[in-house]
Amino acid sequence: MQAYQCRHCGYESLTTKYYCPKCRHTEFSKVNINETGDIYSYTTIHIAPPKFAEHAPYHVVLVQMTDRLRVTGYMNQDVNIGDRVRFKEFSEGAYVFEKV
Ligand SMILES: [Zn+2]
Known part of the structure; x- marks a missing residue:
């Protein structure tokens, strides 16, 4: 199962986002969970x-x-x-x- 992790604060989501709802950073890494x-x-x-x-x-x-x-x-x-x-x-x- 794949998730997206904010490269700045580590926030994780199952769906891609334009920016992190926690820190507003815009870069995410794909991670396996x-x-x-x-x-x-x-x-x-x-x-x-x-x-x-x-x-x-x-x-x-x-x-x-x-x-x-x-x-x-x-x-x-x-x-x-x-x-x-x-x-x-x-x-x-x-x-x-x-x-x-
Ligand atoms: Zn973040």
Whole structure:
């Protein structure tokens, strides 16, 4: 899995940015990160927008991927804070995770 790291302050993001939201620097390096992380927080969605209705109920999870990077994604397995999860696929514009 690839991320972009600000060359000035180390801020990490999964998507390219015109400038770093932390320090406004404009140069980034591509870095490889592990595809596993820990659940930092989550919310259970029972009534989903039409696009995701068939998947409900599901969880919107915030996954701590590295010290500096948290990723918002989706899971349809039961989760708890601190659970170890793995990036499964990029589907319909969303990051999908599964338990390790
Ligand atoms: Zn920066």
